[in-house]
Structures are given as C-alpha cells and as structure tokens.
Amino acid sequence: MGQIVDTSDFFVGLKVRWQDGIWEILDYQHHKMGRGGATVKTKAKNLLTGSIVETSFRSGERFERIIFDQKPAQFLYREGDLFVFMDLESYDQLSLSPEILGDMASYLTENLEVKIDMHEGRVMEIELPKSVELRVTQTEPGFKGDTVSGGGKPATLETGLSITVPMFINPDEVVVVDTRTGLYLERAKK
Numbered sequence: 001m002g003q004i005v006d007t008s009d010f011f012v013g014l015k016v017r018w019q020d021g022i023w024e025i026l027d028y029q030h031h032k033m034g035r036g037g038a039t040v041k042t043k044a045k046n047l048l049t050g051s052i053v054e055t056s057f058r059s060g061e062r063f064e065r066i067i068f069d070q071k072p073a074q075f076l077y078r079e080g081d082l083f084v085f086m087d088l089e090s091y092d093q094l095s096l097s098p099e100i101l102g103d104m105a106s107y108l109t110e111n112l113e114v115k116i117d118m119h120e121g122r123v124m125e126i127e128l129p130k131s132v133e134l135r136v137t138q139t140e141p142g143f144k145g146d147t148v149s150g151g152g153k154p155a156t157l158e159t160g161l162s163i164t165v166p167m168f169i170n171p172d173e174v175v176v177v178d179t180r181t182g183l184y185l186e187r188a189k190k
Contacts, residue, residue, distance in 0.1 A: 003065040007040040007057050015047070016063035022047045022119065030059070047124050050102065068117035068124055075112045083108060085116065085126075096123060106161035107132045107179050128179040133188045134158055135174050139165060152184075 005016065007030075014025040027043040038059035045052045072088040082095040083105060094116070098105055100123055107128055108114075115127040139155035152164035157177070165175060165184045174188035 003067070004062050005065045006060050006062045008060070009065075010040060010042070015066040015068065017066055018044070018063055021049070022066050022124065026052065031056075050099070066119060068119050070127070071116045071118060073114055073116045073126075075108045075110065075114060077110060085114070087116070088113070094123065096126070101126060103182075104128055104179070106159050106182075107134070107177070108159060109134065130180065131176050131178050131185055133174050133176055134161065136165065136169060136171055139169060139171055141170055 005014070007028075010025050010028045012025055012027065016023055016025070023044040023046055025042060025044055029041045030038060031041060032038045039056045040059060040061075041054070041056050043052065043054045073085040073094070074088055076084045076086055076093070078084070079095065081098060083098070083101060085094045085096060086092070087094060101108075104126055109132065112132065113129070117124045117127060134157040136155045137158050140153055152166055153169075154162055155165040155169060155175075156162050157175070161177070161182070163175075163177060163182060163184055169175060169184075169187065176185040176188050177183070178185050
C-alpha cells in the first residue's frame, strides 16, 4: 500500500486508486453544506480507459496515492498505427498505440524528447514539453497589410493538427504551439 491521501490533499494532476482503476484528478471543488458534512466535487480521468467522470466524495475520504516512475524517452518514428519511442536510459524501444497517446500524438515529431510515465511496468501516459515547433503544411497565403491584430486563419501542421494562426503565417513556416492548450504561441526563431 502506497501513501494515503484524503480529499483535503487533492490537487490537479494527483493520481489515486479508486474503483479498481487509476484516476487522475482534473478538477475539484470543496462544498460545505448546511448541517451535513462537506463534499468534494471532483472531475477525474481513468488512466486505463480514458473515461472522464464527475463525482462527489465525502470530505476526508481516503485514497491510495499512485506515483508513476518517469523515464525520459525520444519519439523515433511511426510504424503503421504504432508510435515508436526509445527509452533514453536503457535504449529499449517501446511501441505505443494511439489509444495511449490520445491527442498527444498530434504533437509528435521525430526526435522529440518526452517523459513516459510507467506504473507496475505499464505505460500510463506520456508527458510532452510545454510547447513544440511544428511546420505549417497548409494555410491560405497572407496578404500585404495583414497584421497581428486581425483575426486568424486555419492552418494544418505537419502532424495533421489543425490550429488557428495569425494572418501573416505562410505555408512552410515553423510555428510554436502550446501542447497544453493547442494554441499558436509564436513564429519559431530561425
């Protein structure tokens, strides 16, 4: 049995064992009710199935905290449906499915360094850098006079990700994208 935490210890990103699964806390709010006890309304993601639920716990309810082993890894290439990574400590190769990666697959480019979270020998998730540089493969060309203050336009990036970019961005330019929000940050430095 690992470390025990209760609802007062909740924070976004905390991983706990609940209902025969490993859950990550996505959001929580403490609520005090009149004569009754307090509750904690929680939004959590099952890291084994990917499902997200909203539920309430009694204040003080206890859980086993799960701490993942984190390994540095590098994305090498895509092989069919699988994404192949190299463990940077052991140099072993790991093949991960799109189900494990979810939306994160849209940010993977060759040689990108990530962290792989493991629990009991099983890959639970990957952690991307906060931002990545991706080449624009398709967008309408900019026009003279377009400025940053104008709206944006859709752009498709080298991984297939679609984002909104400023009007002055052209095809083949490299942009910096926030991996947490999927938003354009800036034009990449040359």
